Amino acid sequence: MLARMISLDPVSRNDHGLRGRAGPRKHLLALAVLLGSLGIVVALWRVAYQRELEASRQGFVQDAETVVERVRQRMVKHELVLMGGASLFASIARPTPGQWRAYVDQLEITNRFPGMVGLGFAGYVSQAQMIALQREWMESGYGRLEVSPRGIRPYYGPILYLEPRTAVNSRAVGFDMFSEPVRHRAMADAGDMAMPRLTGLVQLVQDGDQQRESVLLYVPVYLGGLEPRTLSGRRQGLLGWVYAPMRLEPFVRAALGEAGAGSDLRFSIADVTDEGARPLFSSLPSPRKQPPAFVHVFELDHYGRRWRFTFHSGPIAVAAPQLRGLYWTGALGVLVSLLMYAVAWTLVRTQARARALAERMTEDLRRSEERFRIAVEHSAIGKALLDRDERVVGVNAALAKIVGRDRGSLAGTALSSLFAVGESRESIDEQGIRRSNRQIVRQDGDVREVQLTFSPIPGNVGQDVASLVQVEDITERVRAEARVHALNRTLEARVALRTRELSQANQELEAFAYSVSHDLRAPLRAIDGFSRVLIERYARVMDEEGVDYLGRVRKAASRMGELIDALLKMSRVGRGExxxxxxxxxxxxxxxxxxxxxxxxxxxxxxxxxxxxxxxxxxxxxxxxxxxxxxxxxxxxxxxxxxxxxxxxxxxxxxxxxxxxxxxxxxxxxxxxxxxxxxxxxxxxxxxxxxxxxxxxxxxxxxxxxxxxxxxxxxxxxxxxxxxxxxxxxxxx
Missing domain, CATH: 3.30.565.10 (Histidine kinase-like ATPase, C-terminal domain)
Structure with a gap:
């Protein structure tokens, strides 16, 4: 019997039970790792999200307040222009239309103040003063002063000067702004409080029936240019108002473009001084596909009016673009959590699979050993296990039959003692496999030729097994090869004999061709020579037919010579080296x-x-x-x-x-x-x-x-x- 080469201790049933109990716990641990990591990622992401969102909102609010400040500063510039016009009345009791035109022209309001329709002066006159003013206007050559709307009123506020003198501005001269309630309120407040005042939303005379959001800014002008301290003094000393009509759309656009700030914001302006809100300006898109991320409302009190600014940001992706990176960060955190869970789950499954693999390998090893034992035992080729000294540890039945001895008597026998004394040629390949041919002398005296193949094999620790030798009986094959070699030597001799015979035949054929060509050339030359002599000497005694026959004979002889040359040439083509x-x-x-x-x-x-x-x-x-x-x-x-x-x-x-x-x-x-x-x-x-x-x-x-x-x-x-x-x-x- 052959010894078993490898043995492993099988996994005990206690190990199976332990694994069965520990498996669910480890899976719960992996799930706990996943939930904990996801909770941490979500908490940190929410904190970062709120922080980034608040930072974006603060930036939006700052931009919105910058826009409000720019609108306010723009209005202040308009006030300064009106104050300059009022100061002109401090130096001159009432400037002439030419003086007012010269003052306005140097301001270049069309280029410097977009939205300002013009700069004008409206007088504050009573009913009695109006008749004198119209007479004075005619006597001074200014033309006829027509006041509209017509009617008898205690006080009038007609437009006397309005520059630049365009066609639409000329149409507004003579309009009694004091008769219109919205303008009347702003003009009265400005005169009583000695402060600039702004009207609510009005329709300018210059615009006719065209609806355009406009307001007017008034600065009061007093007699002598001095501001009376009492209300009654202000009303008695009020000469009129320097005013500026403004269209809000270009006015706001100019305020935004002047600073270059807030141009990407969308907002609306409404006058909320009185009940209800009167829209003044809007750049909000309509309709809006996505809701704004932020909305900011700011109210501005200036010149007696309250304006409400309502700012809308873009959608969240535009208003807070940095959140996109935060989304990726959150996704990365979730991915890391899933990876941690996958790692924990993999470790648990790897341990379980390792145990199952160990069991399967143990069973496979047992079956492999069994297959090896059966293959060696029942092989028709002799096989033996050898120790490090090449002594027989075990043999199969085929080897015992080859050497003609009992299997039990071969145990412990040196393998070399089974062979006949003599030299053998041995070869070793790259895997360390040795091969050699030897002779075995059986106990009955029969000599057998065998081929040996030595293969190193690993054994268990403490086992004295080093190699496996295969002994194949090749006696019949060696004898057959000897017979084949003898037959080959006989065949080679026959081939050499046939080659010599063929060579001799070729030489004889070549000699025959040369002899034929040489022997044929002599009679051909004789035929050609005698024919030529006959033609030269006896042509006169022969008729034309005889001469023709001799010519044909010469041509046939010449062609025969050419054919012989061609035949020799073709034979040489197949002979040369x-x-x-x-x-x-x-x-x-x-x-x-x-x-x-x-x-x-x-x-x-x-x-x-x-x-x-x-x-x-x-x-x-x-x-x-x-x-x-x-x-x-x-x-x-x-x-x-x-x-x-x-x-x-x-x-x-x-x-x-x-x-x-x-x-x-x-x-x-x-x-x-x-x-x-x-x-x-x-x-x-x-x-x-x-x-x-x-x-x-x-x-x-x-x-x-x-x-x-x-x-x-x-x-x-x-x-x-x-x-x-x-x-x-x-x-x-």
Whole structure:
């Protein structure tokens, strides 16, 4: 029996019970971590949210109060302009219209005070004084002073001066502002209190029926320019009022644009001095898609009126953009809380899975050991466990059968004692596996050839097991290999004999070809020589038919000689030793074409040679190949006035490059294409195109010696294309 290699203590049932009780507690702990971290994140986020929101609100309020202050300062500037006009009456009892125009022109109120329609003076006159004033106005050449609305009243407040003198301002001169209740209230208060006063919302005479929100600012003017101390003195000394009509829309816009502050705020202004609110100005969007984040109301008391400013901020995303980052911070805090929970949950699950994995590994290990024991025990290959001294710890039945001994007697035996004395060649691979072949001499005297494979294996602490050896009986295989080697030696001898016989046959064939060509040339020369002598000496005694016959004999003998030369040339193509090198086919083709042009300078043939064509081959043979192909193309385009020859590359596949030679010559019928590459096979008559029928046969032999293929394509009367393949350039070149 083989000893067990590994053993682990199984997890006890008490451990399972402990794990079952501890699991829910740890899951509750992970949940508590999640809830606690989320509570802290929410509390901190709310504090930060309120702080950032309050900071944004304070900034909004400051901007709103800045706008109110700018409007107030703008109104003060208008007051100063009116006070300057009132001071003019202190130096002059009543300035003339020309003097008033000069004063107003230098102020440039149109450019400097947007919204101010003009600067004028309204007199405070009684009914008796009005008649004298109209007479004085006519006598001074100022024109007729028409007071409107007409009617008899105790006191009047007609507009006497209003500059700049525009068409709409001229229409307002003579209007009795004291007769209109809103203006009357502001004018009376200004005169009684000796202070500037502002009207409520009025309709200016200059605007006609057009509705535009406007107000007027009045500054009282007293006799001598001095302010009486008593109410009765003020009423008796009141000369009139310097006033300025103002349109509120451009006035407020100018106040905002002057400081550049609050231009992005949206607000409205309403007069709340009396009951109800009278709207004066509004820049609030209508309708509003989103409610404002902040609303601020501010009331301003000035010049006897109370104005209410209502400011609206943008939505929360615009009014407090920094909150967006706070949202991300809160989301990050929640994410961190979830990560903490995930970490705690993972730790709990990891511990549970580790326990389950340990149990599964223990069971897997037990089954692995069982499989190992069964595999070793029932293996057909002999196996043995060895200690560090390579002594047998245990063996299987197959090993006992190989060595021919009992399993019990092998325990404690040195493994080397089972082998015959002799040297053995041992190899060791990268994993430390040793292999060697040895001989075992059985107790019955039988010698067996075995292959040993030593594999180091780990064992438990205290176990004396170091390696596993496999002993495979290869006796029959060794004997079979010996028989194969003997048969191979016999086969090699037979191959060498057949090679020598083939070489001798080739030599005899070459000698025969040379002898035939040499022996045939002598009678051909005799036939040609005697025929020539007959023609030269006896042509006069022979008729024309006899001379013609002798000429034909000479031509046949000459053609026979050419055929013998072509046959020898083709035989040499298949015999010579090949010297492979890198070839520039573009250059070789150019040289062949140049030779063809020199041989027939009267011909004009368009030859196109693709650049960069290269292949591997024998230079002499490939030159011969190109000479035959280009020579054929040159010959068969003889009757074409627009003769064209092209040589190029088709493509590369399986280490071979395919080239082509194409022409537009006589061509041939495609069904006879196979005959082109047979010796002495011709598709055209000798009278049309001379030749021996050997060129394309030589081309085929050259291409096949290089391992390639050749094929032909053509159509009669339209030209032909010859395709051939040669080895591609290898990296070593």
């Amino acid at each position: 090949m010297r492979l090198a890198r070839l520039d086919l573009s250059r070789l083709a150019g040289e062949v074409v140049e030779e063809l042009r020199l041989s027939a300078p009267e011909r004009h043939v368009d030859v196109v040679i693709a650049p960069g064509m290269a292949a591997e081959g024998d230079a002499a043979l490939v030159r011969n190949l190109l000479g035959n192909l280009l020579g054929n193309a040159w010959k068969f385009t003889r009757n074409r006035p627009d003769a064209r020859i092209e040589i190029g590359v088709t493509g590369e596949r399986d280490g071979m490059v395919e080239f082509f030679v194409r022409d537009n010559g006589a061509g041939f019928t495609q069904e006879y294409a196979d005959k082109l590459f047979r010796p002495f096979q011709r598709l055209h008559r000798q009278e049309e195109f001379a030749g021996h029928g050997i060129g394309l046969a030589s081309v085929k032999r050259i291409v096949e010696r290089h391992g390639g293929e050749v094929r032909a394509e053509g159509r009669e009367g339209e030209g032909a294309a010859l395709h051939f393949s040669l080895p591609a350039i290898m990296e070593k070149f």
